[in-house]
Amino acid sequence: MSDLLRLLKLFRPYWLWMAGSIALSLASVLANVGLMAVSGWFITAMALAGLAGVSMNYFTPAALIRAFAIVRTVGRYGERVISHEATFRLLAELRTWFYRRIEPLAPAGLAKAHSGDVHARLSSDIDRLELVFLRFFAPVTVAALASLVVVAVLFAWHPQIAASQAVLLALAGIALPVLVAKAGGAPSERLTHQGAEMTTKLVDMLDGLGTLQAHGFDAAHAARIEALTCGMIAEETRLSRLSGLSTAGVGLATNMALFAAIALAVPAVRSGALAPADLAMVALLAMASFEAIGPLPLAAQSLGGTLASARRIFALADGAPPVAVPARPAPLPLNAADAALLSFRGVGLTYPGAARPALCDIDLDLMPGTRTGLLGASGSGKSSLVNLALRFWPPETGRISLSGTDVADLDPEDVRRQISAVSQHAHLFTASIAENLRVAAPDAPLGKLEEACRIAQVHDFIAAQPDGYDTLVGANGLKLSGGEARRIAVARALLKEAPILLLDEPGEGLDRATETAMLEALFDATGERAVLYITHRPVALERMHALLLMERSRIVDRRAAPQMG
Numbered sequence: 001m002s003d004l005l006r007l008l009k010l011f012r013p014y015w016l017w018m019a020g021s022i023a024l025s026l027a028s029v030l031a032n033v034g035l036m037a038v039s040g041w042f043i044t045a046m047a048l049a050g051l052a053g054v055s056m057n058y059f060t061p062a063a064l065i066r067a068f069a070i071v072r073t074v075g076r077y078g079e080r081v082i083s084h085e086a087t088f089r090l091l092a093e094l095r096t097w098f099y100r101r102i103e104p105l106a107p108a109g110l111a112k113a114h115s116g117d118v119h120a121r122l123s124s125d126i127d128r129l130e131l132v133f134l135r136f137f138a139p140v141t142v143a144a145l146a147s148l149v150v151v152a153v154l155f156a157w158h159p160q161i162a163a164s165q166a167v168l169l170a171l172a173g174i175a176l177p178v179l180v181a182k183a184g185g186a187p188s189e190r191l192t193h194q195g196a197e198m199t200t201k202l203v204d205m206l207d208g209l210g211t212l213q214a215h216g217f218d219a220a221h222a223a224r225i226e227a228l229t230c231g232m233i234a235e236e237t238r239l240s241r242l243s244g245l246s247t248a249g250v251g252l253a254t255n256m257a258l259f260a261a262i263a264l265a266v267p268a269v270r271s272g273a274l275a276p277a278d279l280a281m282v283a284l285l286a287m288a289s290f291e292a293i294g295p296l297p298l299a300a301q302s303l304g305g306t307l308a309s310a311r312r313i314f315a316l317a318d319g320a321p322p323v324a325v326p327a328r329p330a331p332l333p334l335n336a337a338d339a340a341l342l343s344f345r346g347v348g349l350t351y352p353g354a355a356r357p358a359l360c361d362i363d364l365d366l367m368p369g370t371r372t373g374l375l376g377a378s379g380s381g382k383s384s385l386v387n388l389a390l391r392f393w394p395p396e397t398g399r400i401s402l403s404g405t406d407v408a409d410l411d412p413e414d415v416r417r418q419i420s421a422v423s424q425h426a427h428l429f430t431a432s433i434a435e436n437l438r439v440a441a442p443d444a445p446l447g448k449l450e451e452a453c454r455i456a457q458v459h460d461f462i463a464a465q466p467d468g469y470d471t472l473v474g475a476n477g478l479k480l481s482g483g484e485a486r487r488i489a490v491a492r493a494l495l496k497e498a499p500i501l502l503l504d505e506p507g508e509g510l511d512r513a514t515e516t517a518m519l520e521a522l523f524d525a526t527g528e529r530a531v532l533y534i535t536h537r538p539v540a541l542e543r544m545h546a547l548l549l550m551e552r553s554r555i556v557d558r559r560a561a562p563q564m565g
Ligand SMILES: Nc1ncnc2c1ncn2[C@@H]1O[C@H](COP(=O)(O)OP(=O)(O)OP(=O)(O)O)[C@@H](O)[C@H]1O
Pocket: 111, 351, 352, 354, 357, 358, 376, 377, 378, 379, 380, 381, 382, 383, 384, 385, 424
């Protein structure tokens, strides 16, 4: 219930849209009830007048019938337009809210959540929340209000019919949905989790389809998906049966209401307590009022799954960001020529659940205009230094500072603005080369993109493409070779005007000659930037001002390099 209340609180900015949609829906339901009742009365009264050979005023009921029909049609149309507008606005708001909540969690806070799972939460789970308003909140409110009006109107004609009507409405509108919610809650919740698991597995499978095929594991993976599909079909079948039963239940209650109204009205007509023409009116009014009750069992049935989606969304959104944003971030410090732009002092890091620390007691200074080479075996902790500098992870011990100010006092976004990085797994978006480059410098003219790509030794390749810089790179840069993608990532890092440049294996995937040419051009262009160059291979190390060697999470050797320019 607290999840439902929390959702409704999120919907608060759209209460006017929701109120409008509910008002129109109520008008439409009541217009239908009025239409049926007045039509019943009118036809009977006309027949009786005909039999008795007397005249009657048919203008007023005919006008009423027309009015009800118009309100019914216009109300239904308006309600559909407004309720869908309200729903789409709510969904847009929810998606933005969720994205804003999970953005500070990335990447460390999302490490445990598989990308397919985050995708499922962002798309299908949020989509399912539309049901909260459209299929739950709105129908429940309309049914409650419409039932009150109908019972009150019936009470004026015949209190016993009103009482029987109230009992049947309560049975179909409260007892039946409660039963359905009990029976359908668990399957509906299971279906939500299975749907999310399916998205996760499918995304994972599509990402690794080539690997699965190469290892002949695609059939096993497909079998797992088939098993999951069978499970989902079983739950869907259970829910469909339940839905059929509940629809039958509402139908039964509707017909019982009709028969109860007739059974009670006939003696009343005989005794003169009720006018003969009112019999048809009362009976049809009783029957039509069940239109509002119809959607309730389905609403109750899907509530379990919808709330499971809400819980999945809140569970991720409520995660504490791994790197806290200070309540009052310090202003960005000015860069002093004689102070380290980026400094590590006694820094240590152990990843959650890791058996051993990734970094121990790291001291490091990156001065303006200097280049520092960092060498070390695989797994020695080099990339973890970049993770800490970019504030993706907080250091466990020690202090990292930017121009003398502890980064813990700064907004992580401000810190990242000072750093340009080529990370080990640099991502290329499903867009053109130019768009990928402009991620780092949105306003950069083409000339600037070309300049950076010339340095990264990738301009000639791009220029040779039929679409040049507008060439689409495919999902994750799939249409490019590893080396081409790497060089585009290097060019992108160069385009960002940040005083600190972190290069994590920039030459990965390149042949020796291209790597050397790229690094030479790159180091010629770094100017007053402070550069950290992480590498396995002894390429362009003579361009470094200092060399550090890492082994098993520690810097074990440091020396000034005989740099040449
Ligand atoms: N997100 C993470 N969660 C848990 N452990 C991690 C994570 N990232 C890295 N590690 C572990 O931390 C250690 C250091 O990893 P890191 O990536 O910093 O090494 P590296 O020197 O950059 O290696 P390579 O040269 O192979 O890229 C490794 O043992 C690695 O398994």
